[in-house]
Amino acid sequence: MEPRVILLDLDGTLRERGEVVPGAAQAIVELRRAGHTVRVFTNTDSRSEAALVQRVRRARIPVALGEVFTPVVAAKRLLTPDSRVLVLADPEVRDDLAGHAPPAGDPTHVIVGDCRQTLDYPGLDAAFRAVRNGAELLALQRGRYFRAADGDHLDTGAVVAAIEYASGRSARVLGKPSPDFFRLAAAAPAGRVWVVGDDRTTDILMANEAGATSVQVRTGKYADQRAAGDLPRPVHVIDSVADLPALLAAQP
Numbered sequence: 001m002e003p004r005v006i007l008l009d010l011d012g013t014l015r016e017r018g019e020v021v022p023g024a025a026q027a028i029v030e031l032r033r034a035g036h037t038v039r040v041f042t043n044t045d046s047r048s049e050a051a052l053v054q055r056v057r058r059a060r061i062p063v064a065l066g067e068v069f070t071p072v073v074a075a076k077r078l079l080t081p082d083s084r085v086l087v088l089a090d091p092e093v094r095d096d097l098a099g100h101a102p103p104a105g106d107p108t109h110v111i112v113g114d115c116r117q118t119l120d121y122p123g124l125d126a127a128f129r130a131v132r133n134g135a136e137l138l139a140l141q142r143g144r145y146f147r148a149a150d151g152d153h154l155d156t157g158a159v160v161a162a163i164e165y166a167s168g169r170s171a172r173v174l175g176k177p178s179p180d181f182f183r184l185a186a187a188a189p190a191g192r193v194w195v196v197g198d199d200r201t202t203d204i205l206m207a208n209e210a211g212a213t214s215v216q217v218r219t220g221k222y223a224d225q226r227a228a229g230d231l232p233r234p235v236h237v238i239d240s241v242a243d244l245p246a247l248l249a250a251q252p
């Protein structure tokens with residue numbers, strides 16, 4: 001088959017409970033050998049692009065800078081030299097977007113990401129005022145809460161919702177399953193793109209809505225979503241990402 005752009009979800013697809021899924025690294029090598037372009041994607045909004053690439057490489061998943069796509073990367077691709085950005089996120093992400101910090105003048109964009117370490121009233125208030133003055137509100141993702149070893153915690157979406165509520169403006173979401181995320185990550189016509197993930201509410205939804213080929217793996221969230229009848233349906237289902245090269249090779 002002709003070369004495709006293959007977007008591979010990280011958590012639950014390439015990695016599960018801190019371990020690399022057996023055969024995942026070899027699958028990436030085989031896909032590249034067959035001529036496909038491979039990119040890894042994740043909705044993580046707490047890491048800079050470079051830090052995340054290092055983390056993935058430490059897990060022995062073979063990727064280079066520019067091959068891992070996150071909402072932070074999406075934001076960097078979306079902004080122009082004229083953008084002036086107010087960032088509500090932790091220092092690592094703020095520094096990654098620092099090239100767009102407003103030296104003077106009103107912000108053109110407010111970007112909200114993981115701000116567990118930095119959230120305070122003055123920052124939230126400045127973001128509200130900038131959005132009310134016309135800055136575009138960009139949400140790196142809009143999860144309501146996230147789960148950690150010690151229980152559930154307030155996520156980025158709740159902070160975004162506070163600014164939306166006060167300003168009366170709606171955020172543009174950059175993380176999956178948004179069309180922006182797909183368009184910027186794929187950078188290719190949807191007909192040439194395959195999206196592989198474990199989550200029907202994000203990975204499969206995003207692929208189907210964009211017109212790409214969706215593949216669900218039976219790892220990660222697959223078991224939790226198996227019984228749910230009203231979720232988007234993937235084009236293909238495979239046991240794990242290790243089976244992806246064979247699936248692609250079998251296509252006409």
Ligand SMILES: [Mg+2]
Binds near residue numbers: 011
């Ligand atoms: Mg996943």
